[in-house]
Amino acid sequence: MTSSARPADPAGTAARPPLNRRLAEFGTTIFAEMSALALRTGSINLGQGFPDTDGPEEIREAAVRALRDGRGNQYPPGPGVPELRAAVTAHQLRRYGLTFDPDTEVLVTAGATEAIAAALLGLLEPGDEVVALEPYYDSYAACIAMAGGRRVPVTLRPHEGRFRLDLDELRAAVTDRTRLLLINTPHNPTGTVLTRAELTAIAELAVERDLLVVTDEVYEHLVFDDAEHLPLATFPGMRDRTVTIGSAGKTFSFTGWKVGWVTAAPALVSAVRSAKQYLTYVASGPFQYAVAEALALPDSYFDAFRADMRAKRDVLAAGLTDAGFDVFTTAGTYFITTDIRPLGETDGFAFCRALPERAGVVAIPNAVFYDHREAGAPFVRFAFCKRADVLEEAAKRLKSLSV
Numbered sequence: 227m228t229s230s231a232r233p234a235d236p237a238g239t240a241a242r243p244p245l246n247r248r249l250a251e252f253g254t255t256i257f258a259e260m261s262a263l264a265l266r267t268g269s270i271n272l273g274q275g276f277p278d279t280d281g282p283e284e285i286r287e288a289a290v291r292a293l294r295d296g297r298g299n300q301y302p303p304g305p306g307v308p309e310l311r312a313a314v315t316a317h318q319l320r321r322y323g324l325t326f327d328p329d330t331e332v333l334v335t336a337g338a339t340e341a342i343a344a345a346l347l348g349l350l351e352p353g354d355e356v357v358a359l360e361p362y363y364d365s366y367a368a369c370i371a372m373a374g375g376r377r378v379p380v381t382l383r384p385h386e387g388r389f390r391l392d393l394d395e396l397r398a399a400v401t402d403r404t405r406l407l408l409i410n411t412p413h414n415p416t417g418t419v420l421t422r423a424e425l426t427a428i429a430e431l432a433v434e435r436d437l438l439v440v441t442d443e444v445y446e447h448l449v450f451d452d453a454e455h456l457p458l459a460t461f462p463g464m465r466d467r468t469v470t471i472g473s474a475g476k477t478f479s480f481t482g483w484k485v486g487w488v489t490a491a492p493a494l495v496s497a498v499r500s501a502k503q504y505l506t507y508v509a510s511g512p513f514q515y516a517v518a519e520a521l522a523l524p525d526s527y528f529d530a531f532r533a534d535m536r537a538k539r540d541v542l543a544a545g546l547t548d549a550g551f552d553v554f555t556t557a558g559t560y561f562i563t564t565d566i567r568p569l570g571e572t573d574g575f576a577f578c579r580a581l582p583e584r585a586g587v588v589a590i591p592n593a594v595f596y597d598h599r600e601a602g603a604p605f606v607r608f609a610f611c612k613r614a615d616v617l618e619e620a621a622k623r624l625k626s627l628s629v
């Protein structure tokens with residue numbers, strides 16, 4: 227070796243980029259770019275979906291108490307603390323009439339995010355196909371890829387003001403290689419809540435083709451007007467083939483606590499746990515005790531929370547309509563999806579990159595949640611889980627788009 231030889235390249239970046247092929251297509255999330263843009267321009271950030279006020283004081287205090295009393299400061303049990311597992315089963319029974327065994331049919335996870343990852347890692351063989359509703363929550367595609375699965379999108383399309391599922395398209399997407407259906411209702415980012423007819427069709431298909439179903443129901447308590455959240459596990463033939471995912475983050479406005487859970491038949495919970503134990507093993511010890519108390523709050527908490535979020539939705543929806551957007555029916559979640567074409571725009575990416583300078587508001591182009599980017603191009607998502615005065619100011623700023 228001569229003295230002029232280049233030093234070795236220990237990371238191998240010259241020959242081969244460090245990021246593996248499974249994840250290479252995903253890059254960094256749009257949220258990083260848009261949040262930086264919000265900061266730089268002093269914009270109101272309606273991009274990412276987290277509340278700007280914390281959840282109930284008594285639940286925060288319950289977490290403080292657990293911490294002080296030394297509950298959960300060391301590794302909690304792998305399946306979750308017994309108090310929380312009991313609270314999850316009591317909640318499923320009280321709300322939906324579903325019975326689960328807290329010892330064998332509940333698993334506490336580090337938020338719904340880990341539940342999704344562990345479910346896919348635990349249930350998929352490489353090459354298995356996953357039929358998922360598009361637009362997707364952003365972790366689905368990456369987790370399917372990490373598990374070596376193949377995603378098969380079924381696109382939700384607007385019809386009479388609402389994004390809906392085309393049942394023929396869903397049926398056509400299922401092949402002999404399909405292992406599971408990945409469902410999300412209430413649906414982020416479209417704000418749609420799947421109807422009884424849509425869910426019945428999903429359930430019938432799952433039974434007929436003997437498929438597993440993973441269903442992300444983190445917005446189960448955020449349904450508005452006459453929409454109703456119907457858990458897939460309540461449909462005929464579904465209880466024992468469905469992995470239901472819940473989370474405290476959205477329901478109790480503590481998204482930083484990362485307490486989620488899975489309810490399913492024992493063999494399915496066991497498969498999810500096999501993956502989960504090598505991801506975080508356990509998480510969020512003291513918060514698990516606080517969430518156990520939160521789940522036992524009286525119906526009045528859930529009703530007031532829903533009414534408050536509905537009022538926020540109305541403020542933002544009125545502002546967006548005023549500003550000239552087409553606003554889709556938002557029956558659930560934290561989000562309103564809009565169509566920008568009435569504003570003379572067609573490209574959501576370009577629109578969202580320019581919006582902070584134009585109007586001082588940050589939103590997310592729905593196209594990032596699609597494989598068929600063109601299908602999502604004119605749609606833009608705004609979060610309304612913010613204080614009313616923030617939403618009113620955002621509405622005022624957006625008004626400048628229409629003049």
Ligand SMILES: *Cc1c(COP(=O)(O)O)cnc(C)c1O
Nearest residue numbers: 337338339363414444473475486
């Ligand atoms: C926020 C969100 C999650 C993640 O929930 P965590 O409990 O914070 O991990 C999962 N799915 C959907 C649809 C979400 O909007």
